[in-house]
Amino acid sequence: MKLETNQLLRFTTAGSVDDGKSTLIGRLLYDSKSIFEDQLAAVETTSKRKGHEGVDLALFTDGLKDEREQGITIDVAYRYFTTPKRKFIIADTPGHIQYTRNMVTGASTANAALILIDARHGVIEQTKRHAFIASLLQIPHVIVCINKMDLVDFSEKVYDEIVSQFESFASKLYVKDIQFLPISALLGDNVVNRSENTPWYKGAPLLYTLETLHISSDLNKIDARFPVQTVLRPQSEEFLDYRGYAGRVASGIFRPGDEVAVLPSGFTSTIKTIDTLEGELEEAYAPMSVSITLEDDIDISRGDMIVKKNNQPEPVQEFDAMLCWLNDAPARPRAKYTILHTSNEQRAMIKEVIYKIDINTYAREEEDKSLEMNAIARVKIRTTRPLMMDEYRDNRVTGSFVLIDDATHETVAAGMIM
Template identity: 80%
Template sequence: MQIDKNQLLRFTTAGSVDDGKSTLIGRLLYDSKSIFEDQIEAVENSSKKKGHEGVDLAMFTDGLKDEREQGITIDVAYRYFTTPKRKFIIADTPGHIQYTRNMVTGASTANAAIILIDARHGVIEQTKRHTFIASLLQIPHIIVCINKMDLVDYSEEVYNDIVGQFEEFSSKLLIKDVRYIPISALLGDNVVNRSENMKWYQGSPLLHELETLHISSDINKVDARFPVQTVLRPQREGFIDFRGYAGRVASGIFRPKDEVTILPSGFTSTIKAVHSDEGELEEAFAPMSVAITLEDDIDISRGDMIVKTNNQPEPKQDIDAMLCWLNTDEAKPRAKYTVMHTSNEQRAMIKEVVYKIDINTYNRNTEDKSLKMNDISRVKLRTTKPLMTDDYRENRNTGSIILIDESTNETVAAGMII
């Protein structure tokens, strides 16, 4: 299969604390020669000051002062690197349970997720939590890296046992592609180069898997959705009558002469022209930012959505969603929140917690109606005005929401509409 050398792969790393995520990324960067010499020199000096014999690879990603002092990653650290075959963006997410919410942020746009497992400990609760979130966010590729194999004497039996543990619980989830690699991030086994210590492993090292993964677009190309961000009314000479609706195409394709409907009003019109900063376009598709002009003068404002007349979402005020609670404060019963959906901003109330997911068994708990940090629940929301939604499985852009606490302006939850 021919790989596009300019193709960008976004992947996230997740696992429990001290499973070696930062060390793994450091090894990837170091062995693939994706680090500048001055960076290497700075980390080598810092490593010596700490008393390390060699280079502390984790320091290539643990850039925050607090992280270096504590030896942990407490925020999502984004890193960019490139190889002759592909470009990459890495989201290194924290391992502590109280920072699980950061994994939702790091994984929301990922094409692949690397789940790290400590070979000494096997599958633990955080492994299941991170895998469930990856499944919920519909990340198409999961690469399970069983790390620290050097500490279990590179045992094939230990590796096979952990693969069996992972397959047992992941079979209950909707995951398209799972791959397993035994590695030692610290020593470099099966990260960039094949391991001489695990000749029983017949697969490829991690970097080769990342370079050859098939990246399928997660953009819905069928359902045309254009959330309006702002209305353009230029007053320069020659443009006095110009009235365009600017925004980013969420999905589908828009062309001049397409018959469209404006939601939630239901008025119809025809696209007069599609404009970009380079002039008029024959078509616009996701994720392009454009301005659309219509043949008719219709009252349209921010938060409205332009869609194809023959393919419309159903405006909803009662919304079912899978919600990841991100805030340290528990959800308040029937409290009001601001819901953000594309460019639409409405007030909303959590009407009901239908069930919570037991992360260890994946059973549904219908008795506990509380929402606490890291809880994953199915909820019913009621909004003050309709939202033009699609199911998340059909359309990531129009199927996702966030909730904001009106009193603190903090993001308290991220949701996938079902």
């Protein structure tokens, strides 16, 4: 199969502190010649000033350290680079355990996850946590980079032991594709070029793996869902009778003439036109932003959803979800939050914590009902009005939501509907 040169691969990096994420990204950028000359010159100067013999690759990506020193909230940093075969966006997440929540943000749109393991330490709790989140978010490809192989003399035995450790717990996860690579980000072994130090490794280097990874669309093309963001009523004489419902197609395909239903009211109609600034369209599909007009005058407002008449989600007010708690403050028992689901915003309550996940064993903890930062749990949520939702495994857009604390206006949790 011939690869398209304009394909975009989004991947996230995850690993514990000092596993070498910054050095690995720096090596990818440096060896693939994706560094601007002025940036390279600046890094070379800084490296010399710090007494390094060569270029300190971590300096290409260590802006987060500057943020930390200035007291700025550490978030996900996005890096961009291009090779002749593919374009890339890297979501670089902090390695400290208190920033595990950032991986949820960085991995939410990723096609692949790079999980780094220090060859000296093997699989640790952070490794399992990151692998679980990758599975929870249904990232199709996981590439396990066993780094710092130079510090264990490029031992095949050490590599095989770590692969065995990872596979033993990953068998409990839902990940379609897992690949393993022995690398040294510092020296460049198996990052962009094959290494002569690992003749026992028969696979491809990391960059080739990323360039040839199959990118499958995670968009649901079957279930047509159109959350309404706003109602367009132009005041000009030319469009005096125009009434359009604007938003972004979440999934599926809409065409003029389609019979549709508006939820939660249940009223039905037929699509009259699909409009953009450039004119009318014959069809609209995810993730296009359009305005839809209907043949009938129906009361529709922000938060409603237009769907195919013969393919409707079930409006629900109580549902189960896997919840990642993101906030420093723990959840308050039966506290009310604002839930954001597509364009729908309303009040919600965590009615029950069914069980929490022990990241070390993946066992279910049914006694501990607390939700503290980084906790992952299955919960039952109740809303004031019905939401039009699908399961996350079927539709990542209509199957996900966030919770907002009304007092602080902070995003406290991200959820995936079961």
